[in-house]
Structure formats: C-alpha cells, structure tokens
Amino acid sequence: MVFHRDGLTVSLSGALRHGDGVHVETIASRPLTDGTFWLVEWFTALRQGKPRYASAAQIGVFGKAGSSALAADLIEAGVPKSAVVVATSDNAITAATMLREAVVRGTVSHLVDPDVLDASVAASREHRSVTSGGWVFVPKTKDDDSTPVESASLAHWLAKTTKRRPGRKSVGRVLR
Numbered sequence: 143m144v145f146h147r148d149g150l151t152v153s154l155s156g157a158l159r160h161g162d163g164v165h166v167e168t169i170a171s172r173p174l175t176d177g178t179f180w181l182v183e184w185f186t187a188l189r190q191g192k193p194r195y196a197s198a199a200q201i202g203v204f205g206k207a208g209s210s211a212l213a214a215d216l217i218e219a220g221v222p223k224s225a226v227v228v229a230t231s232d233n234a235i236t237a238a239t240m241l242r243e244a245v246v247r248g249t250v251s252h253l254v255d256p257d258v259l260d261a262s263v264a265a266s267r268e269h270r271s272v273t274s275g276g277w278v279f280v281p282k283t284k285d286d287d288s289t290p291v292e293s294a295s296l297a298h299w300l301a302k303t304t305k306r307r308p309g310r311k312s313v314g315r316v317l318r
Contacts, residue, residue, distance in 0.1 A: 143202065143293055144292040144296060145174070145203075145206070145209060147206070149206075151171060152205075152289065153168060153171040153262075153287075153292070154168070154171070155167060155290065155294040157294070157298050157300065162249065163248075163251065166250060166252050166301075167252055168258045168259045169184075171262075171287065178208055178212045185198070185221060186221075193220065195216075198225060199300070199307060200306055201221060203216075204229040204234055204292070213228050227300065229296055233299065234278050234295075235277065237292075238277060239276065240302060241291075241299070250298060259290050259291060261290075265282055265283075265287060266279040266280065266286065279291050
C-alpha cells in the first residue's frame with residue numbers, strides 16, 4: 143500500500159511470484175477522505191475460513207501520510223508483526239528500479255483490464271534524487287496519481303525478496 147505524497151490517495155496492490163516472474167495487480171485506489179480502515183478490513187476479511195492476511199507473505203506500506211499508523215492498525219487487528227513491512231525511501235527506490243527492470247526483461251505481468259495500473263504508469267514519471275542516486279515514481283502533474291504504480295512496485299519488490307512463507311511455521315525477515 144502506498145500513500146500519495148500529498149496525502150490525498152492510497153493504493154493497494156498485490157503480487158504473486160511464479161516460475162516465470164511476478165504477476166502484479168492494483169486492487170484498489172481510494173481517496174484518503176475514505177480513511178484507511180477499509181484496508182484493515184480488506185486484509186482481515188475471511189476467505190475460505192481464514193483472514194486474507196494469512197495468505198500474504200508480507201504486507202508493505204509506504205508513505206508519510208499514514209504508513210506507521212496503518213501498520214499499527216494492521217498489527218492490532220491480528221496481522222503478524224513479521225508480516226508488516228514499513229518501507230523506507232531506499233526500499234521505494236529499489237522497488238521502482240526492480241519493477242522497471244522486470245518490465246524490460248518481460249518477467250512481470252498484469253491484466254490489462256481494469257487499466258488502473260496502466261493509467262498510473264502513463265501519468266507517472268521518474269524523479270531522480272541527487273543525494274541517493276536513485277529514482278522513484280512521481281505524478282507528472284498535480285492531478286495525476288502515481289500511487290497505483292508505486293504500490294505495484296512495492297508489491298513486486300516484496301514478492302521478489304521475501305523469505306517468509308505464509309502458513310509455514312518459521313521466522314520471517316522484515317526489511318526496513
């Protein structure tokens with residue numbers, strides 16, 4: 143999940159690693175006027191008798207507009223602390239770079255319809271940081287929303303790097 147840098151929207155994406163790469167989808171993108179508890183409800187909703195978070199290897203949150211508070215709400219709602227990752231700016235840089243490389247290599251897929259992710263890619267540009275030497279996705283204009291592609295890149299990064307396996311008793315690692 144990624145909060146927009148202006149604090150107006152939040153987007154939720156998921157990713158699944160498979161033999162040929164990673165499949166990513168943007169699940170929802172909503173204004174922050176809707177709050178963030180809908181995200182907690184989404185992860186705690188029952189699917190086949192278990193909360194949805196039970197099948198997630200990791201849940202990543204990024205953005206100053208509410209990531210720490212949302213992470214605390216998820217943990218309070220029963221999500222294991224080891225499954226919640228509050229990503230850093232360095233993680234976002236790595237995630238953006240990994241997603242671009244996966245696109246170039248053809249190792250990432252997503253469904254064309256709905257086109258929320260495609261629209262976000264078209265409405266985003268690279269923002270380079272002089273101090274870090276990396277880049278992240280940012281909106282092209284003040285009316286554009288880059289959070290769907292940002293959340294897809296975060297989900298892709300977590301799918302590629304996590305050692306945690308849901309449903310298996312082991313200690314996962316949390317990247318910070």
